[in-house]
Amino acid sequence: MRILRRLLIGLVVLMLLVLVGAPAAGYFYLFRRAYPQIDGRVALPGLSTPVEVIRDRWGIPHIYAQNEHDLFFAQGYVTAQDRLWQMEFNRRIGHGRLSEILGEVTLDTDRFIRTLGWHRTAQVEAQQLDPETRALLEAYAAGVNAFTQTHRDVLPPEFAILGVDPEPWKPVDSLVWGKVMAWDLGGNWESELLRARLVGRLSEEAASQLMPAYPEDMPLIVSPEVQSYRGLNLDQLQARLRALEAIIPHDPTFGSNNWVIDGSLSATGMPLLANDPHLGIQMPSIWYAVHLVGGDFDVYGVSLPGVPGVIIGHNRDIAWGFTNVESDVQDLYLERINPADPNQYEYQGQWVDAQVVEEVIRVKAQDPVRERVHITRHGPILSVVSDEIREALSEEMAVAFRWTALEPDQLLRSILRLDKARNWEEFREALSDFAVPSQNVVYADREGNIGYQVPGWIPIRAARHNGLTPVPGWTGEYEWQGYIPYDELPRLFNPPSHYIVTANNKVVGDDYPYTISLEWDPGFRAQRIIDLMSEKFAQGERLTIEDFQRIQADSYNLAAEAFMPYLLELEPNDFLEERALNELRAWDLRSEESSTGSTIFHAYYRELVRATFADELGEALFEDYLPREDFHSVALRQIISDPNNPWFDDVGTPEREQRDEVVRRAFDAALDELGDRFGDAVTQWTWGRLHTATFGHITFEGVTGLSLIFDRGPLPVRGATGTVNQVAFSWANPFVATGHPSYRFIADPSQWSNSMGIYAGGQVGIPFHLHYADLIEPWRNVEYRPLLWERAEIEANREGTLTLEPAS
Secondary structure (H helix, E strand, O other): OHHHHHHHHHHHHHHHHHHHHOHHHHHHHHOHHHOOOOOEEEEEOOOOOOEEEEEEOOOOEEEEOOOHHHHHHHHHHHHHHHHHHHHHHHHHHHHOOOHHHHHHHHHHHHHHHHHHOHHHHHHHHHHOOOHHHHHHHHHHHHHHHHHHHHOOOOOOHHHHHHOOOOOOOOHHHHHHHHHHHHHHOOOHHHHHHHHHHHHHHOOHHHHHHHOOOOOOOOOOOOOOOOOOOHHHOOHHHHHHHHHHHOOOOOOOOOOEEEEEEOOOOEOOOOOEEEEEEEEEOOEOOOOEEEEEEEOOEEEEEEEOOOOOOOOEEEEOOEEEEEEEOOOOOEEEEEEEEEOOEEEEEEEOOEEEEOEEEEEEEEEOOEEEEEEEEEEEOOEEEHHHOOHHHHHHOOOOEEEEEEEHHHOOOOHHHHHHHHHHOOOHHHHHHHHOOOOOOOEEEEEEEOOOOEEEEOOOOOEEEOOOOOOOOOEEOOOOOOOEEEEOOHHHOOEEEOOOOOEEEEOOOOOOOOOOOOOOOOOOOOOHHHHHHHHHHHHHHHOOOOEOHHHHHHHHHOOEOHHHHHOHHHHHOOOOOOHHHHHHHHHHHHOOOEOOOOOHHHHHHHHHHHHHHHHHHHHHHOHHHHHHHOOOHHHHHHHHHHHOOOOOOHHHOOOOOOOOOOHHHHHHHHHHHHHHHHHHHHOOOHHHOOHHHHOEEEEOEOOOOOOOOHHHHHOEEEEEOOOOOOOOOOOOEOOOOOOOEOEEEOOEEEEOOOOHHHOEEEOOOOOOOOOOOOOOOOOHHHHHOOOOEEOOOOHHHHHHOEEEEEEEEEOO
């Protein structure tokens, strides 16, 4: 960041002087001139017929075209109007080209992304596109390019600040973002690294207790050929992950919710469907709302800027929503490298040539960097990303990465077919191409049906390979045996329960013939959603859209139930402790902004994890374990009722500590921390003072001067990690929000106009625009905007109408 700040300081000062000295001129020059045109007529080469773009009062474009080519051309054009810098930055992430504009500060990130090879896979996918998908991708790209070619003098301010001239948009730029999203929704290999490090420091048994992945009577199998992970020093590879997470925020505890009920349980007599995917917090929003009408398309929902079509939403016949399956589709393989030839690795007793690719990374203000990427049968070797990692590994071994997303797929074809699907059969047929990331997809239609389908390439592993730890690549005994056949993946259609709930929890019972994953969300969110719906059913009442809103807003901390009794048994030693315990006794287990109980509990729980496990793990390993609430919340629940469990003993003291001593120590440490931060007035320790969200700009978050213009916040927010309204937070920087329900969506097939949604941020990615941040407050308050569907209601809420015409 120091390098970036030095590069920008002159421009920042100049910009601030312009804004202060000549507000009107500075405002116009830097921002307003880049605002999207929403009225009038624009002639564009590449269109065959006129297209109408009606913006509603939230800035959402409703695009009406006479054919599909013009429809997707217009989607590309309009998205570029609103989010061109985001599209530019996103494709640079996917292609590993950030250093061209940001300099050496992002070089390690680019090297890692180039090693993974998202761009190489996307290029192959672009070459293998079917004609229909190719035509729509090319139309979208042509629309983006039509905008940039006619607006080079009025581009969004980020282009001027960084001196970037946008290159033509290509179909591969849309495809590569699918790889970035798959990375964001993956992460099993991070668990493999952490588990291997735990095994190396402690033991297999201890690792299985700290990361309980499946029933305790099923032992963790560590490959006997590896013997131990102690010599590999995988801490360095874990550090490389942190560098990438600075660019692509990723937290395996983020999760998502979706659920659907049929007409027997709803007040409308028809299905209702809800979805809220949980992703990192950013400005502009990761989502872009759009309504597409033309050809066989009539679909409304949210898209990803730079990608054609709608990801989550509904058309005239069906609605759908996504959550992550948590499927295990990533593996780390330990490769033996030929000491006489670093371009060879061992496989089944023979030296095999690795594929060697040279990546040239251009870096601002310095010479290009050349990176030699070695690719084995198991994927790219990650240990050659830097000399640091190479030195950390033993001389004979390197780490290769296998991941389904590094194999060419047809994800975009799946999305476009999903947008047009008219029934359950066409819905399932569309999802048959949905390779990665594997998702829980819920379904509802206007005929009254509900359903659920898991799509995706989920590997079938060899008998000795459970996917939990790195395995030998040289024996041939740990190879994937293909993928679970699509027709054998889990699905439901009109189940007898009359509802389907998914929240990253375990999908199938132990009698399912394949292994989807051995790591699942603990299930608190899913259980809470079921509990809230069941309360209504028990009263003989049917669920309404308002009930669904209340469920999405729910901040009850079900996980806290297991830990509160031991905390409340404490006797206060002083007046401060007495007041804190009184707040806890009055706490309703909800993480609302005004709650003091939530603050005290979360501070206590963090110290409980530390007091229980940090002495065995050591500081560095513990700091990487602490963010994994999905593991330690389960591990602690399994031992908290045993006062003499060995984990409660502090190995650094001669005494043998028990649970109650650890609970007391954690409580005292929590009060000390809160008192130091906020003083001794316990009633002022409200959750909203700690749990804040900063909607940071994707490029300039935290950059002196620029962040004042591009960032929004910090703002107090309700919810917590593990609540239905999951606003996940940082354990390292307690308790700053890092993830959020990125799009709250409720679909009503009985009357699509009753559907509603909200995401934080706004529709337009240019600061000071009316729609730059207008949705943050409604999102914070769990309010919604209607998803206007029929032409008449769209016209009644019209903000502007832009007609795109063929150039003569």
